[in-house]
Amino acid sequence: MLYLVDEPMADLAFRTIAGDEDPRIALIQDGVLLASRAAAEVDAPIYAVAKDVEVRGVDLPSEIEPVPYDTLIELVVEHETKSFV
Numbered sequence: 001m002l003y004l005v006d007e008p009m010a011d012l013a014f015r016t017i018a019g020d021e022d023p024r025i026a027l028i029q030d031g032v033l034l035a036s037r038a039a040a041e042v043d044a045p046i047y048a049v050a051k052d053v054e055v056r057g058v059d060l061p062s063e064i065e066p067v068p069y070d071t072l073i074e075l076v077v078e079h080e081t082k083s084f085v
Helices: 006-018 028-042 050-056 069-078
Strands: 002-005 022-026 046-049 064-067 081-084
Touching: 002 006, 002 028, 002 069, 006 028, 006 050, 022 050, 022 069, 028 046, 028 050, 028 064, 028 069, 046 050, 050 064, 064 069
Parallel strands: 002 022, 002 081, 022 046, 046 064
Antiparallel strands: none
């Protein structure tokens, strides 16, 4: 399951993700501000929208992959998705 995570819904998102055996996380909008928390709490592939990272001046941990919007769309098409935006 791919989880789209923005900051206002982060607590609910991370509780939900904890019960998933094969999660993938995409941090979008202000969700990119949670990069360090996501990397510390979740053992799964984590992506962050590169433009959102740039606009907010976030330094991503090495385990988080910055991706352009077109890659995010590909991920959404390829995986069942839950939105916490």
